[in-house]
Amino acid sequence: MLTYKNGLTTTLACVLLSFAASQSALASAEDSAGEKILPVKVIVSSVNSLQYDKHLEVARSSSKYQELTSLFHNARNLTYDIDFNKYAVIGAFMGVKSTGGYNINIVKAIQKEKNNRKYIEVYVNSEIPGPNCMVTMAFTQPAELALIPAEPRTDIIFKESYEVYKCR
Template sequence: MKRETTSIIIAVALMLIMGIISYLLVTNQIGDNASNNQINKGKEVHFTEIKKGITNDITQKQTRIIKSSESWSDLWTEMFPTEMIASAINFNESMVVAVFQGQKSTGGYDIKINKIVETSNKLLVYITETPPGKNCIVTQALTQPYNIIQLKHSEKPIEFIFEQKINECD
């Protein structure tokens, strides 16, 4: 009799645990949609694009958060050693986020910051990387796609969320 009671208790506990897990999956509290669900718990942040292009001297894939004039000047010099100095930014009020796709062997690649969402404890930066599909006619030249934006200064940590969408060129 004692074994049957123990078995029933274990079975009920397992069913309860499975029910909780199912609920969390359905309501996007865990799993692949957990980051997407954070959008509903935050507010979209306004930003301004500073510069976007396909050629610069940064050849590695990376992200940068710039919060000082010195860092901004250093980044600009690293990207464009022969160009004039970068535009002035008030880093007491603003900061800069830059994303670099790294060096690519052809044209047809793109990187874009789509949106930024502020949650209670961080900023989520949503980025789309677009490689050319097999049917695309692309330039046969080295490219280094990048996107640089300016937004209101924040001390919250930043999480970068990358998505890839192939341009099929059909």
């Protein structure tokens, strides 16, 4: 008889856990249902930009885009026919660093919705050399421009992360 109660208790516990797990998965799917991962196309990346301050920026016009591309030595003649009613250009500038080994990347963009209002979170990662890394002894200004789909009135929020990489 004791075995029957333990078996019943175990079965009841399994049913309750399954129900709880399915409810949790359903809630998670509902939370992420309004999210959409957007493609990020890198336009230009450099460790020697002409932007000397740390700066994150969104270009929503041709003139602003040209201003951002003029900050890259390797992008002066870069021409993209961008429809700014459908796209935005993201600029990520790390500022002046006293050595090489630094890098900045526009990692991903996720469109989200809250209170029936769409917005985009753009994730930017800065890579920093660890104390044991051999680096170039020269000033650098890492930067990157990327293209993402974005409607003109969509808010763009930057999410920054920093990663110190280790060397032998």
